[in-house]
Amino acid sequence: MISMLEIFIKELLHASLVGSLGIIVIVFLQKTLFKRYTHAFCYYIWLAVVIRMIVPFKIPIYLSQEVYKFFVYFFDVKPITDNTNWLNYNMVVKSSVNVVSVNSNNTINYFEILFYLWLIVSIIFAVYYIVSYISFNKKIKNFMYDIPDNNIDGIYSNLLIEMNIRKKISLKFCRGISTPLGIGIIHFYILLPEVNYTAEEIKYILKHELMHFKRHDMIYKIILLVVTIIHWFNPLAYILCRLINNNCELSCDEAILKKSDIKERKLYALTLINSLRLNKNNAFQNNLTMGFNSKKNILRGRLENMLNLKKRKKGVTIGALAVILTISSVISVNAFAKNSSSSVDRTNTSINKTVKTNTQNNVRIVYSGKTKDMPQKYKNMFNIKDSTEDNTKSIVITGFKEYTYSNAPESAKKQYEEACKKLNIKPDPSHVIFAHEK
Structure with missing residues (x-):
């Protein structure tokens, strides 16, 4: 039996591999082609990799045939029909693909061990x-206090108006830090160290920190932490976070100096150098902070x-292409077949269906694996033909009679109810099941 845990681990490893390849490709492009593009583009293009790593599985979307035609060239489409027939016996039905899988209960599932x-x-x-x-947060709040300098408050108020920032972001002095910090997930703070900055330096420092909040960089940082939590086993996930944080600072500087002349740029650069000169080891450090200073390596x-x-x-075209590729990688568009009836129970469409042949009592299924590896008891139970062939994809099972759930024998009902319970499906009187002929 292929368990959901096994499917999850395989999808997770696949997403991690795809993400790793994406990281390598973007690193190469940033050293070559992307040098001609803005740092904002280089910063946000990483989202294509980040989203793919956070969403390891495909999200299904069901569309009508007419809408489906517009998406057929971009998405993986799986038509759904209303010929729902259920195979009821000691086999487990696997979701999303036409496969019935058989396993020995005594087999050790290493994927489940990996999952846990x-x-x-x-x-x-x-x-x-x-x-x-x-x-x-608890520690740092004990060391922060209100700004006593009215001039700094005045500069800060003017910047809030200039940058059109309406959210409440408190400005505080803080003991124990030697570099300006932006912190907060619900309540936002900008913390200044007890350093005598000039009015010009204060302006650039505050503008830098406010730009981080305006662009919602804190949310980006939280998403990166989620990536490291999910992909803790992948060393490239930590490299990804470091590269994005570097791009974050470069793009923030770029946004602030967008309309500045060379004189203003020099003043901003001198402010950064002076702040680094005053910077010592902070008593308070955390992954979810945004500082004016960055590591000396960048x-x-x-x-x-x-x-x-x-x-x-600006890279609008490449950005749009990245959005399309990202969406197509995490979404599976499924089309309802034209003969779908409105009365079909849509809860059943997520579960594999067997496809009935023209003969009343024959059922054709797809078996995953080699028929020679199938336990003999199942071969005997279902009278499987062509059982000596390897890699058999289609097997005809005979000796069954078709029933609806409402008129099926009690033994068949019980087995069907147990299977539905495992799959969190509610049995319906109209469901078709198969049982041995009496």
């Missing part, structure tokens, strides 16, 4: 991030870009 290992470590990571953030790149007046491309 992944789940335990993921929970540990999630708990660690949540507890560390709550602890960080300082050179930030300074070069601040003084670069060359116009860059």
Whole structure:
């Protein structure tokens, strides 16, 4: 039996592999083709990889035949018909594909072991991030206090108006930090260290932090943490987070200096250098903070870009293509067949159906695997033909009689009810089931 846990692990590993390939491709492109594009483009193009890694499975969407025709060239389409027939016996029906899978109950399912290992470590990571953030918030709130300088409050108020920011973002001084910080998920704060900045430096520092909040960079950071929680086993997931954080700072600088001349750019660069000079080891550090300073390994790149007046491309076409590819990779469009009846129970469409042949008492199914590996008791029970052939895809099962659930024998009803219970499906009187002929 192919369990849902096995399917999940396979989909997760597939998403991690696809994401890893995406990371390698984008890193290569950013060093070559993407040099001509804005840092904002380089920052947001990562979302194509991030979304694919967060959504390891495909989300089904069901459309009519007419609408389906517009999507057939872009999505994986699986038509659904109303000829729902159910095979009821000691076999388990697998969702989404026309497969009936048989396994020995004594077989060790290593995928289930992997799932529980992944789940335990993921929970540990999630708990660690949540507890560390709550602890960080509690500690830092004991060291923050109101700004006593009216001039700083005046600069801050003017920037809120200039940048059209209406959300409440509190400005505070904070002991124990040596670099400006932006924090908060529900309540937002900008924290300034106890450093004597000039009015010009305060302006650029506050503008930088406000730009992070305006662009919702904190939400991006939370999504990245989710990626590391889900893909903790993939070292490229941590590299992805570091690269995106670097692009975040570069794109933030770019947004602030968008309409600035060379003089203003030099002042901004000097503000960053001076802030780094004053920066020491912070007493408070957390993954969910946005600082004016960044690591020294990207300082050179930030300074070069601040003084670069060359116009860059926005990358609208490539961005649109990335959106289409991302959507197509996480969505499976399913088309209802033209002969679908409105009376068909749609809850049944997520479960595999057997396809009945022209003969009343013959059922044709698709078997996953080699028929020679099928347990002998199933071969005997279902009178399977061509059982010696390897990789048989189509098997004719004979000796069954068709019933509806309402008039089926009690033994067949009970077995069908047990199968429905495992699949969280409610039996319906109109469902078709098969049982041995008496």
